[in-house]
Amino acid sequence: MVALRSIIAAPQVGKPGPVVTVAALLLVAATFVPLGYIVSTVFSTGPERAAELVFRPRVGELLRNTLQLVVCTVPICVALGIGLAWVVERTDVPGKSWWGPIFAAPLAVPAFVNSYAWISIFPTMHGLGAGVVISTMSYFPLAYLPAAATLRRLDPAVEESARALGSGPVAVFTRIVLPQLRLAILGGGLLIALHLLAEYGAFAMIRFDTFTTAIFEQYQSSFAGSAGSMLAGVLVLCCLALLGAEAGLRGRARYARLGSGAPRAAPRIGLGLGTIPVLAGLAAVTAGALGVPLWTIGRWLRIGGADVWDFTAIGNALGQTIGLAAAAALLTTLCAFPVAWIAVRSTSSFARLVEGANYITSSLPGIVIALAMVTVTIRWAPPLYQTASMVIAAYVLMFLPRALINVRAGLAQVPVGLEEASRALGKSGTSTFFLVTLRLTAPAAAAAAAMVFVAVATELTATLLLAPIGTRTLAMRFWALSGELDYAAAAPYALIMIVTAVPVTYLLFTHSRKAAGI
Incomplete structure (x- = not known):
């Protein structure tokens, strides 16, 4: 109290x-206790021993795995989130009132449960590819939600003016809409990257080594020894680098109308013959993010019966x-x-x-x-x-x-x-x-x-x-x-x-x- x-x-x-x-x-x-712990560990270990623990092949392997995971997963999640947000908020896709909650729902499935579901169906899944698939299905809502919220706030008059001046749909999206999604993209991408650095269970299940899995293994074997602490220090530097990069890219840009304007929704784009392919894509994402874990859990519950x-x-x-x-x-x-x-x-x-x-x-x-x-x-x-x-x-x-x-x-x-x-x-x-x-x-x-x-x-x-x-x-x-x-x-x-x-x-x-x- x-x-x-x-x-x-x-x-x-x-x-x-x-x-x-x-x-x-x-x-x-x-x-500041966690940061203080890292700093004190580095000083207590000594510069020579710390350098020996940091500059070794194992740390390079973990750094490579972690960077590859972030570089591959974040752009896919951001592109998927923006694409889904655009379809749901700006097109006449059937069932548009249902797709929003559906694409937010994967956040209710912990990433390690998602990993459990996927390897139950595909037992040979492991490595970087598996990590990208599972991470994408777990974290794309972190890009979808801010993108959808931003699209709902945008003033449609700006896009209408661009079209009146002769810009096509692609030019309007890339030159008008996409820049206004900048903050949503950077914020969502940062959250996804930080989740990837912190996740343990999902990657341990598919035997994909990252800093977090290696630190946990090191802790179990040597009870928070200096080697694990040095790995934690490198991981903290990665997190701080991500925060700095996001702040630098965000800059001081702001996108807002000067007056209150006339609040109205943007006109929806007719999909026409593209309706069926778009619905197939939405269904595929839903199946991967929600269908796989729910079906797997139901399957194991049926197999186990009342005994489980x-x-x-x-x-x-x-x-x-x-x-x-x-x-x-x-x-x-x-x-x-x-x-x-x-x-x-x-x-x-x-x-x-x-x-x-x-x-x-x-x-x-x-x-x-x-x-x-x-x-x-x-x-x-x-x-x-x-x-x-x-x-x-x-x-x-x-x-x-x-x-x-x-x-x-x-x-x-x-x-x-x-x-x-x-x-x-x-x-x-x-x-x-x-x-x-x-x-x-x-x-x-x-x-x-x-x-x-x-x-x-x-x-x-x-x-x-x-x-x-x-x-x-x-x-x-x-x-x-x-x-x-x-x-x-x-x-x-x-x-x-x-x-x-x-x-x-x-x-x-x-x-x-x-x-x-x-």
């Missing part, structure tokens, strides 16, 4: 107080998952309030620092954050090692930005004048917060908590490293059973994870439509 008290303690309505500032600074300090439904084990896993996810969702949402308060109610460079620090940390792979937490607890707080508290703390660091985005949006919509009126009527700061601010922010906070809940419920890598002995979440049970090639027994856990994630995926889809003014 520290975050809650911090907000209430603000001495002036709308102005961050000293307690709020201290709470935000403590959170910022916590977010071990309700005692499933109930225990579900209970532990709900417990961890609920605690992490509540704490993460509370921690987001001081940061969001400063970000919304202040325009200083300090506000940008406080907010930006959380996004930098969230871009780091979960395995790096987990290794940092392991090292910190072993060296300075041994009683916390392998406790639920430390697992939840790692979740907060990993998923705080997901809550922050929603809480900040909610706070931004709270008129400061209402808070001032409440204080003028004699209400205390505490009463004003609960009667005005919290009530108006509650829907956004609930959405934030829901998103963190599902992210924790399907998280695998950090949970495997940090979970106390005896912990068996849905993801951990699925991973253990699929690792034993008992695919039938793993199917119920995969199904429950997908069902858990569906409501929040739909919530994300509806929020993207609201952001576009739909």
Whole structure:
């Protein structure tokens, strides 16, 4: 409740107080623990030993695999996402109201479940090609959603003017529409690339080595030795390079109309004879992203029959998952309030620092954050090692930005004048917060908590490293059973994870439509 008290303690309505500032600074300090862990490891290892561990053939192989995966997958996902968004938002394709939710739905299927589904059908799948296929089917919605939202916001008058001046459909798209999708393309591409760097389960199943899989193997063999820490350092540099590249490419460009304009939808393009081929393409993407995992899970459930439904084990896993996810969702949402308060109610460079620090940390792979937490607890707080508290703390660091985005949006919509009126009527700061601010922010906070809940419920890598002995979440049970090639027994856990994630995926889809003014 520290975050809650911090907000209430603000001495002036709308102005961050000293307690709020201290709470935000403590959170910022916590977010820098993973980076501090990497830096301290490099110094403690020594320059010669560090160079020896970094500049070796194995690191070169991992770097090559990781770069190939990013270079191949991101353009495919972006092209697929933009193409699907264009078809759904700008053409008269039949069933256009259904295709949007369908193409957002793959986000409900964890990538490691997708990998399990594909190798169940094609047992020989492995290597780079398999990684690109599975990653594309898992992550293309991250490019589709922002592209579709941007297309819905674009002013059709600009395109109409270009056509009136003699530009053809291809020229209008490449010269008018595509530049306005720049921010959506860069943002979606960055998210996809960061997911690729962080993913462990999907690539471990297809035996494709990346930095994350190698770090996990190194940790298991040498318990967070210097070799694994150096690999983590290289991985962090890759993440920071991606962030810098995206910021550089994004630049200061902005695409917006100068006035409010006349809000109207762009006229839809008739597909004519192309309707059948387009529908076939949409169906093929749906089959690969949703049909394969759902059919595979159904097939294994049929093969396993009633025996795979071990309700005692499933109930225990579900209970532990709900417990961890609920605690992490509540704490993460509370921690987001001081940061969001400063970000919304202040325009200083300090506000940008406080907010930006959380996004930098969230871009780091979960395995790096987990290794940092392991090292910190072993060296300075041994009683916390392998406790639920430390697992939840790692979740907060990993998923705080997901809550922050929603809480900040909610706070931004709270008129400061209402808070001032409440204080003028004699209400205390505490009463004003609960009667005005919290009530108006509650829907956004609930959405934030829901998103963190599902992210924790399907998280695998950090949970495997940090979970106390005896912990068996849905993801951990699925991973253990699929690792034993008992695919039938793993199917119920995969199904429950997908069902858990569906409501929040739909919530994300509806929020993207609201952001576009739909």
